Amino acid sequence: MYDELGERGFVPVTVALDQSLDAARPYIERAQPKHPALIDTEHVVADLFNIVNVPTMVWIDERGRIVRPNDAQFGTDTFVALTGRPSAPFLAAIRRWVLRGEGAMPAEDVRADQVLPSREQQEARAEFTLAWYLHQRGSAAAAARHFERAGRLAPGDWTIRRGSLPIRGIDSMASEEFLALWQEGVPRYPTRDLPES
């Protein structure tokens, strides 16, 4: 996509919400990206944009304005059987945005669809930061308590609840913990559907 649209004034910026470079490294090395491919071990971007799951896409225009808020879209069809969200309509919408300037939402629609963080959500992020710091320092038991507390404060935030599983030595896909999350339901953003052509 970047190969095609990079010369038309488009750039993807990928941010891995991963606690270790080595977890993200193989994916990035395989993709050999020419665009910025960043690692966010402290969940800075999750905090700034109120991101609660991955993948999350945000459209930002030439002036640095958000023109389509947080939305779960997929650039490939790897997980389409699970997500029910094929990549083709999304990729077509990106093409129309870049080439024809279509699909940016008016400011009032962006605001209507944005989810702003609650106090509990921000408490959860502080607890997650504390847990991650304690974990890195070797205080695994204390860290686990704060990961749990973070998850209770923000039950709909998978960057906390699922993202903390590998740190705690729990498989993020094949584990009872993940199955329980899956049964609660995948967090969703209320962002309206992509415009059709």
Add this chain to the structure above:
Amino acid sequence: MPSERMTLIDEGRVVPLDVTLHGDAVRISPDALAAALGWRLEAQGLCRGDVCVPVRDRAALVSPDGIDLAALARAFDRPLALDADERVAVLGASAAERGARLESLEAPDFALPDLAGRTHALRDQRGKKTLLIAWASW
């Protein structure tokens, strides 16, 4: 009461802080607070440079043992995560502040490293249509 060394994480910045502990209450001397975070308690409230934050409940904030960390977080409307046994605390970002920034629709800037350790800021992409993609290996 003898002071102890604590670690405070203030929006990503790791700051050593000399405190006294009273159960789960953490108290900081005004000088230690000013040295670590730059805030001073003045007549108008908590001030740093030209900025002053009013303090509604001064009695909860100030005691003879110093300034109470939890009350400080409340005065700033910021979340506090604390593990007194581990001597670590995190002052997170206020929900109101984060919400107001998102509602402004100006994409909040950040700077993060790539695998080679090179830092990239979102701002660097001004002038382009930018698709921010958060993903993870999990």
